[in-house]
Each structure stands twice: as structure tokens, then as C-alpha cells.
Amino acid sequence: MEFLAFIVPIVLIVLIIAYIVLTVAVYETATNKGRAAVGWTFLSLFITPFVSLFALHILGETKEKREERIVEEELLKIQVREEYDSESSSSN
16 A cells, blocks of 8 residues: 555656646647647646647648748758859869
């Protein structure tokens, strides 16, 4: 009985920490996908964070976030190409 009295609080603490970590993951995922992070975080408190994460992954990025990511990727490609071209021309 003493063992059970020792283990139950530890298991509860671990579960609470896991729940908090998953809720933070929901917030970060919502932010990265251009969704309302605070709303999804509150939703994950009422339903499980697993369901919220699953729904966020199913929904994917918003159109605005996708366009923003594409523009950033294209600018990065241009920057890398310019650096590569300047290194190639200086080595010749």
C-alpha cells in the first residue's frame, strides 16, 4: 500500500507534464500552420491535445501561410543562388 501511495502522485505529475507539453505542441503547430493558436490551445484543453494535433495536421496550412512560406523559400533560393554565383565568379 505504501508503494501505491508513492507511485500515484508521480504518475499524476508525469501525466500533467505530458498534457502541458502536448498543449504547447498544439500552440506551436497552430502558429506554424497559420491557425489561431490561442483558440486551438483552449480547444485542446477541453478535448485532448491529440485530437487537436490531428485536426491541425488534417487541416494543414492556411492559404496565407502557404503563400508566405513559398515567398520565403523563393527569396532564400535567390539569396543562395546569388551567393553561389558570387563565389564562382570570384574563384575564377
